[in-house]
Amino acid sequence: MVDEIRTCERCESPVEEGDLRCAICGQTVPAATQRRTEVQVQILRCEGCGAAVEYDASVQAPRCAFCDSVMHLEELVDPMEQTELFLPFTIGGEEARGAVKAWLGSLGWFRPPDLKQRASVEGVRPLWWVGWAFDADALVSWTADSNAGSHRAAWAPHSGQARLRFDDIVVSASRGLTDEEVAAVVPHYSLAGAAAESTPPEGVTAEQFDVQRSQARARVVHAVERMSAKVIEEEHVPGSSFRKVQVAPLLRSLVTHRYSFPAWVMAYRYEEKVYRAVVCGQNAECVIGKAPYSVPRILLAVFGGIAALVVLAVVIAAIVAAS
């Protein structure tokens, strides 16, 4: 990166170009250059024609009444998010196709027996889906009702504070992949291999972030809250059941990067129906998708189970009668 990375003086989260205040804690970002002038009194003139200018509420900028030129002011910029790091595809299309075939054969007995042979993989498309990965420290204050320590009522109130560390937590910004698909492939990426540029396979669909920076931050902060609540529920609330878990995370050093993650998306057809499967672009063993069930086999299992129960009952009855 060319620019020197600036961080907030208070919460140590990085501050991006154009930020006036820290998005996490609200600390003022100092101006890059000092505008201290020697003149006692300043008169503002139009850069175009030299006439005096006036701030115009309709354009929300100073405008020259004579030549209509509008002055530019430094303001909060809110650009569209763009990928800064690409994770390379480490498996190819053929490998991905093979992975799906192998996966179809490994789904178990309740699937059609000929699924692997008769499924025809139709489209194999490389996809660079987009998302954020963040690191953060959080001091999480929490309260909850839990069954631990309860008296007459089923619930007793509890509270606490915990320091949590989040590393490489991925938040999806993808429209192409479902949340379920993202959750399945994310653990198989190695973020360390990311680079500012990467050669994609032929015909890659490169998703774009379709949110602005401010919305992106809101989504990341929301994800931190969700993650915090999950960790608190799992590790900090005492007892075996709980309700009304409230968390208030105080974020520090929230570092977010924008990634493009590689995946192979493919459609396969089995008996006139199309199903979809996604292969992690960095690990052929990670496949997630939909697959048909075999109705005859399920019915067979159900009737088999009933038959077994009937036989068992008859045997027991016979034993009882014999004794």
Next chain:
Amino acid sequence: MIETATLPEALEITCKNCGAELVLEAHLRTAECPYCASTSIVERPSSGVRVDPTFALGFVVERERARALATQWIKSRGIFTKSDFKKAIPERGRGLYMPVFLYGAIAHTTYECDIGENYTETYTTIDSKGRPVTRTRTVTEWRSLAGRHTTYVQDVLVTASRGIPNALLEKVEPFDLRALRRYTPALLSGWIAEEASVSSEECRKLAHDESLENVGRELDGFMPGDHHRNLRYQTRLEDEVSELVLLPVWVFAVRPSETEDPIQILVNGQTSEVAGDVPRSWVKIVAGVLVGIGLAFLVWIVIASLFLID
């Protein structure tokens, strides 16, 4: 087109356009020549006492719109408002960049609270026919809870202008602070900007009070259980940040009659929110109460006579 000479407090300036002598009053940052409406800006040099604003929020609402909003607001006041006031036309509207203290901190709070957890119990009672019956009822068990809570307090705004009380500013809040721009004199050109006239200690105190209120509200939603009561908390505000910002407001003075003080109406120059202190008419309020009592009496008579007929 204004040339200036510097004075310690009030600044004397000469309009180059029409030659008029102007005085930039001590409490203002900018001036406009009232004679030729030359819209140049004058930037007062920052001294040890004066603090330069860090951010400013540009005007979005234009003069005519602000006046229309204020007029409509006056007309739509309740029935107990003085009639003179409702007929008044807002005068002397001016777009003003008011100095505001923008405050934030980390709030460390320790709290204690009584948390109510509900449960159902069965009990035996006698019904209307004298037979014992079993019923259920919801009972609240009160438990005490103590804990700590840490959060950022952000975007607390308090007035730094003696002319506009904090309560009035609160009524036209919120401002969308995402649109803040780094302060530049260009933003003020042609508009009036006031200097901060409330000391930063006083502002800080107001900001502390408002922060504690915010923390209390947050704690209220933070408590578990089915109910809670008797919330006590102590908050320590640390890592404070405070900046002087200029916010756009339209100020209108309305004088219901010659003998009375003018009433200030504030229009948020960004969001069009209107607020002001409505003068109540005691005559109308007393009349209203009397009419109410009279109506209640009438209803009572009607009901009583219906029962008598029965």
